[in-house]
Amino acid sequence: MKLADFLAQEEISDSAFADRIGVSRQALWRYKSGDRRPEWDVLERIAHETGGRVTPNDFLPVPAPAQPVPEMRGTV
Numbered sequence: 001m002k003l004a005d006f007l008a009q010e011e012i013s014d015s016a017f018a019d020r021i022g023v024s025r026q027a028l029w030r031y032k033s034g035d036r037r038p039e040w041d042v043l044e045r046i047a048h049e050t051g052g053r054v055t056p057n058d059f060l061p062v063p064a065p066a067q068p069v070p071e072m073r074g075t076v
Contacts, residue, residue, distance in 0.1 A: 001053050003046065004032040021045040031059070 007017055018028040021042060030036035031046075038046065043056040 001050075002032075002058060003050075003054050006050050006054050007032075017049070020049050 006012075007014065014025050014028050014032075018025045021028075022045065023031075023038075023042060027036070027038075031038050031042075037059050040056075043059065047055050
């Protein structure tokens with residue numbers, strides 16, 4: 001689950017959650033927007049404070065599915 005989705009679903013303000021995990025509101029905003037990836041200790045605190053609903057994997061970029069290469073027959 002994305003951190004922004006968790007906070008919205010639980011109706012937790014950025015300020016309150018930032019305080020709970022020990023970061024600034026600006027840092028939390030960067031984590032939510034994907035501009036910055038949290039350090040490992042912050043990822044652990046996020047996972048703990050969300051009851052495991054937001055995990056370190058939720059901050060990793062998801063690669064786009066591979067596109068098949070068209071077969072080229074009869075070309076030189």
